[in-house]
Amino acid sequence: MTGFGILIAILVPILGGALVPLLDFDARRAREYYVFAIVLATSVYTLSLLSSGQGSELVLYHLTSTIDITLRIDRYGSIFALLVSVLWPLATLYAFEYMSHLHKKNRFFGFFTICYGITLGVAFAGNFITMYLFYELLTLATVPLITHEGTREAKVAGVKYLVYSIAGATAAFIGMIAILTHGGSLEFAVIGLGDAATPENRRLFDLAFLFMFFGFGVKSAIWPLHGWLPTAGVAPTPVTALLHAVAVVKSGVFAIGRVVYFTYDAGYLAGSMVQKIGLAFSAFTIVYGTVMAWKEIHFKKRLAYSTVSNLSYIVFAFLLVTPSGLTAGLLHMMFHGLMKIVLFFVAGTVMHQSGRIYVTDLRGFGRAMPVSFATFTIASLALTGIPPLCGFLSKYAIAEAALAQGSPLAYAGVAALLVSAVFTAAYLLTICVRAYFPPADFEPWSLKSVKEANLYMTLPLVLLTAAIVLLGCFPGALQAFIGGVVPAAFPGL
Amino acid sequence: MTQLFTLLKISDGLAIQFGADGLGRMFLCLDTVMWILVGIYAFKYKEHMKHTKRFFAFYLLTYLMLAALSMAANYLTMYLCFEFMTLLSMPMVLQDGTPESIAAARKYLMYSIFGATLGLLGFFFSAHYGAGTVFTPGGLLDPAKVAGNESKLLVVAFLSIAGFSAKAGMFPLHAWLPTAHPVAPAPASAVLSGVITKAGVLCILRVMYQVYGASFLAGTWVQKALIVLSLITVFMGSMMAYGEDLLKRRLAYSTVSQVSYVLFGVFTLHPVALLGALLHVIYHSIIKDGLFLGAGAVIFTNHKEYVSQLHGMGKRMPVTFGCFTVCSLGLIGIPPFAGFLSKWYLAAGSLSEGLPVLSWLGPAVLLLSALLTAGYLLPISIHGFFPGEGEKEAEGKEAPFQMLFPMLVLALGVVVFGVFAQPLADALLRIAEAMF
């Protein structure tokens, strides 16, 4: 199975997406069939790649003597690819209905599908420079999506996102080159710095790690660099749901995982100063995100802050630099993707059907939009970490990994985890209470104009919620698939 | 735990399992009896309510979760049932939909979820340091793993027990109880006070005796701190009840103080005291349900909510006030009635425990609060039956028979269990011994 399959999986959505504005569909049906066909084909093809093509590699181009652009499927990348290829078709289905009330659909779906290919590129990158290429392209492809509505607010959000992302990417790039020039290898097949990390240039490698951590930390919304995520909440819902809950931010966390496990190995990082810094920052972000979410009353901005906190769960787990930490982080990456996309979709449906964007005026919606709010309640319970659902599993795994590591910062992380669970309950369950139990003086006729969304929107919701419940009860297969990454990341074990 | 029924095996360390043991069976019987009686009462009370279908749905779901909780065989299942019980009992609190009830429900939700999260902390540590996962009398901690870090585990034990005691209304996390009960409809507050607080007690019993093990916690600062907290709550609850004019809030404060009687017995880690605690669990449920149903009857028939409005009501509602008086006497601990025996065993257990100061301070506080209980309960009956010349007597008619019947049964229970308590005490002693 030569590596060409990977190239096809990446290029089909990119070229397909680029064609959408050029073909200039005016009939809605035609555009939908075309876009959905491309997205579905890519997903199916990628899933088949994941099952059969493990380990296949393709050297695309020798850029310079020490750097070349390679694509490779390894278990760590295929987990991210699995998440993306499962969620993208559902999000596209949702986007068809959601975009009916917005203009310039061709451009939107064009860039939306291009982002799919680029995210797969990030997943299948074989070394850091290739990932940097797709990482930058992802930023450029998402800027037009954020500024889609053309309002002043959208432009500001777009510029802010651009500034944060470019700063992050350049900082990471500098870290990469520092490692490259001082003997470390950027290939993902080679684990750890090997003999390059001698005691005297250790300080430089620490600095390079911090540059890469905070560089990729921008996209994974670590505390001081998270400002762009809530402001990007103004983008259309399919963008915020898919990109700012699943694709873009997860690529940031995915990259941090690559830095921690594939460039620096456990031997270098365990107990080192940089690990303490990283753990401290991510633990603080966990608490900061949920507190800000609790204060925010704009529905999507609240969910955006919740994403800020949940991403730091994953970063915290990765920085424990133990096999259980890695698997726990990846588990939460998968589950958080599922849960958060449901919450964002419901927020989008509410805005699409009734135009309400603030959390305070959702009284009585439980009856007006039963399916949406049923899925919302299940997803909120999952995110809060109520046992039978999947959120609990990942939270439990992270806590176990932290306890196994046993350093004081790990205990601080567990405490942060619990505090954020309480606040998550605070800002999510209050919405459910307000929706299902409106106060006595509430007239149901005020919501008669609000009807439940049609099949396009509710089907993805129901499917995803079923996934949340099933994965919560029977996670065996997924945990085994994720467990496969440990031998790759810890060759010594 | 005899035989285990595994509902769902998530992964090797995590499974939802159920199993019956003495403690579980006792709590299940208690819940079932109370649920039936209050149910009968609620069928009549529902004319007074809107959204009745919703109320009864959540009424039954809460019962489901309580039953599951008492049958839970491992920490995970217990935590699951505890969380869901909070979520399902919350709609009963905001049944009327008034702004205060919604605020009270949100407060109740937040306190309970905060408590449950501390419980979750306990679960993480027990899963890490524990040998197995199923509750085993004497504790499931693996001595090898625990060797180095007792201090950490003690802190976690204190936090998780304090977390579960939020549901039982112990001092630092009790504030939701006095706000939630008055706004809830009478059957809901009866169930909330009488039975759901006992769920918190059950979780504490499981955690203290069957996760950490009595031997691990005996004599440690955790036990002393918890006893002090429960004594503070006992005293504070009755003081607050004493000054309260709203009848249901007075009874809520009384619940706060009485449940801490039970907790005091549990925290002394002595078989006799534990027997007293278990006995008081049963007696308090019966008595407090009776009191709340009485209060509910008064509100339902004559819309009187404040104690000061009840002067001379006894003549108008003889049966209600009769049962109310019997239950009050039981709660105060007058010998022939139910309350006395449990307080007796509590005092005996604490004295024989031998903790330096607390062994005698405990019974002293219990006695003092018994006086206060008399102080805030007896005036209601006395003014009810003998209003005194000057005041204007309240008019009103007797409650319908369907509401009186449960009150009569409960009053009868108070008398029967007071007099023929021996078989119940023996059964509970066997359960208490099995816990160590």
Added chain:
Amino acid sequence: MSLVQNVPAFSILLLMLCGIVCLVLPRRAARHLADCAIALVAAASVALLVYFLQGGAAYTYSMGEIGAPFGNELRAGMLEAAVATLFSIVTLLSLMGGRAHLRSDIGRLKVNLYYISTLFLLCSMLALVYTNDIFTAYVFVEINTITACGIVMSKEDGYTLAASMRYFIMSLIGSGLFLISICILYAVTGHLLMSNIQEAVAQLYAQGEYRAPLQVAIALMGVGLSLKSALWPFSSWLPDAHSSASASSSAMLSGLVLKSFIFLMIKIFYRVIGAGIVRTHAVLDLLLVFGILGMVMGSVNALFERDIKRLLAYSSVGQIGYIFCGVGLGTPAGVAAAMVQVAVHATTKAMLFCAAGGLMDASGGSKKFRDIEGAGRRDPYAGVAFIVGTLSMIGIPFFGGFITKLSLVQAAVTVGGWRNLLSILAIIVSTILTAIYYINVLAIIFRAPETAPTKASEKLKEEWKKQVRLDTEYEVAIVLFILLNLAIGLRSDQLMQIITTGLSMFG
């Protein structure tokens, strides 16, 4: 002495000859002569480069076989051949790209005078590249100044005259300082040929004599040449000059003229004074700091521009800052990074200026942002050129800009201390700012005019309707430019190898 070794002298003299002949030729003939001459020189330079690639050693070519003190010498190495090729190719493409504008801006009669200036400009640049005698360098610096102002003045509207006057005066101050430093060097060492001066200076430095005059000479040299190549504090003249001139002249000015002075400075620093001495001198730190400030301030000014050509001019100030940051680092890796940026910026900026010309044609000749809305759709060649330019400036792999950032970071990382940190921060900030204003330009030129509210005048709207007539020469030039940028991006390994061996040959 194989035939190909005469290429340096041949190309300079050929260009001079053709320049003079152009005076008498009619417009069309002058155009063909100029194109052929430049193409011939480009081919010759390529041949020379191939000669060096096949292992030829650097050699000196004495003009007229006259001996050292009096005779004049040219020196050719791999780096000189590569830079000469680059300059000639970019000049040819800029001329082709801006041809349409020549007819409208300069009028039929004076076009052949424009070609004279262009030929002499290229001739002076090649002379600066090849010369081994510093006084000849001064003479060609002056010729360069006059011809550069010539191609700015040729457009003859109010702006260009004022701009060229300011450009002229600033350049003269620069060359004045350069002249005085040459004289000091001559007075101290007694030689005019660079290689001899280097030995004399090394000997003097060893004995410790004339330390003060040497320091002053190096400082004046640094300031003079940085003033001529528009390093940030001295770049107030650049935006007016480069934005008002016609498309092909601004492409040549921004792309090449600034670079020739930088190349001269590198040559003088490393061949006349010697790497060891220069590294100890404070002028390098001065250049580094001004380079870093240039990178940031150039981009900051560009952010607030509402005129496409002024934006590109300010962006040039920023990119020049990049080059000086590389030179200022002092290490060979730094100079290599600077040379890579010279190559990449020459092609990219020239392409963008020609494309800007195309955008102006497609929107009624106006440079303002509000008028060029949607111009990228009307003139797709300019649109694609701007996309490639933006991707290259941000530093996406496969494009030229990536190699610049890569090599500059590699240079910065190996240097320790404050220089490392300062240059890294500057790289981050300048990449962000560059990304913002280029993507802003992209958003404007690709915005569909009918949906977004445009501020353009009604008259302009009708013009947008009718299809823009593009001439093939402009299209060919843009496509070749894009291919050149991609070639540098893809074959960057070879480029780096040429530069590093060229630098080692430099000595």
Added chain:
Amino acid sequence: MSVFFANLPEYAAMILFGIGLSNLMLAKNLVKKIIGLNIMDTSVYLFLAAKGYVENSVAPIVSASDLGHIEHTLYTNPVPAGLVLTGIVVSVSVTAVLLSLIVRLNEEFHTLDIDEIIHILRKRDREDLK
């Protein structure tokens, strides 16, 4: 002081250079700037010429007659003279171009003050924008 007298021409050249440079930069009137430029250039040529002078030496002209034998051993250094000649050529051409530019500017803006010209241009820009 002896150092001052030893290389008097160099000092003179430096002072002249300073005068010329400051005039070129600071003068308002364009013609004055050109004058400053020429002063600067002449000072450099003075410096160069002074460098070429050798004590009691003879002009380095070798006529046909005394080809066989050369009595004088000391000749002045011809190279600086050559440089001066080239320099003068360059200065003349630059001055010519500048003066023609000044004429064109005066026709267009009717002033010789460069700052005023820029002020006029900025005003013209603002009118275009409206």
